[in-house]
Amino acid sequence: MTIVTIGGVTIGLAILTATLVRWYPGYRTLKKKPIPFLGQLLPFLLAWTYGVLAILTVGGFVGWIADTTLWISNWLGDVALVWGVGGQAGQSASGGTYLPLTQTGGALVLLMTVAAVVAAKKSKYGADIKAGAWCGICLGTSAGVAGFAAVPLAQAVNVAGMHLYGVIG
Known part of the structure; x- marks a missing residue:
């Protein structure tokens, strides 16, 4: 697993x-009718959730793509900080303990990968889906609120996977 940098x-x-x-x-506009406008964020939010789960996968093709995406994002962000604003590159504080996905949780993430790829190609929200997944990959292991969301998401996917595959024991 690649560690996220600042x-x-x-x-x-x-x-x-x-x-x-x-x-x-x-x-x-938000005060008058918030529901339709909040619904416009749903594709981004769902893809963000997928991105967080993708970075929690420990291996395989999905894990490799997520790790590579995070590595490139770390490099781009560090370059932007150093050359763009004269800052310093450095390792971010990690979010702490990460809950690994179980076998059935990983299977559910694989199904989500298929859905995300097809939705990104066929949906009119393709750009939002790609941006949401990228954002989730970058923030999924951070020490902030997004990083802390990773544990409950992983637990939920693990439990949902157990129910879907009927491996409750």
């Missing part, structure tokens, strides 16, 4: 910021 977290937060700025319809 640059990687910055890339994840930049993706989240850009998405929220593009989405924001204005205070009055």
